[in-house]
Amino acid sequence: MVEIKNLKKRYGERTVLDIPGLRFKDGETVALAGANGSGKTTLLKILAGVTKASGGSFNVPERVLYMPQNSYAFRGDALRNITISGADRSKALELLEKLELTHLAAEKAKSLSGGELQRLSLCRVLSKKCELLILDEPTSACDTKGAGLVIRAIKDYQNNCGCTVIMSTHSPLLALNAADRLIILNGGKIESDGAPQKTLAEPGTQWAKSFAAGWKI
């Protein structure tokens, strides 16, 4: 279980994250939503160990994997970009097939489009086993078909390893189709927390209501 207590992040005088308490159950898939600057990425980076918190505490499992918002292409071809994680070639090819990137296996990763690179980046992360998977906007560069492939791959991975998944998103499609729980953040604070459909239907605060209105599909 992932547990957060009084977690704070400040940049000078500005507090960008302030969460008194939050728990993520084992095997849960949680979507974090909110406007730009609401603290989604900061929270994910702290949990992933990429950024240090200014205060409070949290515990995460031993094996954590994190996919940053901006996908990075290492030198070499797409296949190497997966095996760099330590995965073998057959596992890498299997993932490429799942994300419909097999035809790009021998292409230089730096030549891929944003959406292709994002799917490749997901392949790289999913090639390893973990107890907590953290994804920062995993479908932000994908078209509808690509987003569908990403959602299916995340679900399959989660079904196989039973890990907890926490992901930030601006996509109602991802939150409603892949998550068990939706947390809406605003100004670094939690505005609403619950099952995705319910959270969008009964957002709680006035701000969450206006945010949810923009998400109605």
Add this chain to the structure above:
Amino acid sequence: MESFRQAFELLFPPDRELLQIIGVTLRMSFFSTLISCLTGLPLGALIGSESFRGKSLIKKLIHTLMGLPPVVAGLIVYSLFTHYGPFGRLNMLFTVRVMVVAQVMLITPVVIGLTASFVESTSKPVIETARGLGFSGFKTARLCIGEGRSSLFSVVLNAFGRSIAEVGAVSIVGGNIQWKTRVMTTAIMLETNKGKFSFALALGIILLIIAFAVNALASFIVKENADG
């Protein structure tokens, strides 16, 4: 023009002593650059990619050492390797090996400092991705070097350039001994002191040609191996 004529005459046919001086210069510059880069690149990448207590102090220290006057480095190495110094028994003073030691002392902080700055400023996505995959600090540093090798190549060339052009430290610890420790820069200094300005300038022109040839060759090798 007189200097260019003399430079040409020294090279065609090649003067025996000049060839020996060029050999010592290249040997000294190559080994000092190699040792400095083997230690400085990984250290610089680690400092640039990792957060740890005392990092700021270490960076300040490195930046200070980057400006270490060559004469001071020469004096330190001289006092270490002189007959009564801690390494006096090694009998290395006035040899090419001790000149390499002095050069390494001068160049390594430059390599560390430039590499750390490069990694800090441009390798953030590499570091984030590597940490996200649970890679160790060492593996992350290695990836940073691999990903930024074209840029880090300029760090290596910078180190080589400093080594080949340095005169203060090598003249103190090497002694500018004919047929033994004389390098291009100390030879230029000697000829200048003798009042043979145009001959000294001719040596300077040859030094520039060597530096240009080494840079061009290294750039070609890197370009050939670049695979994007």
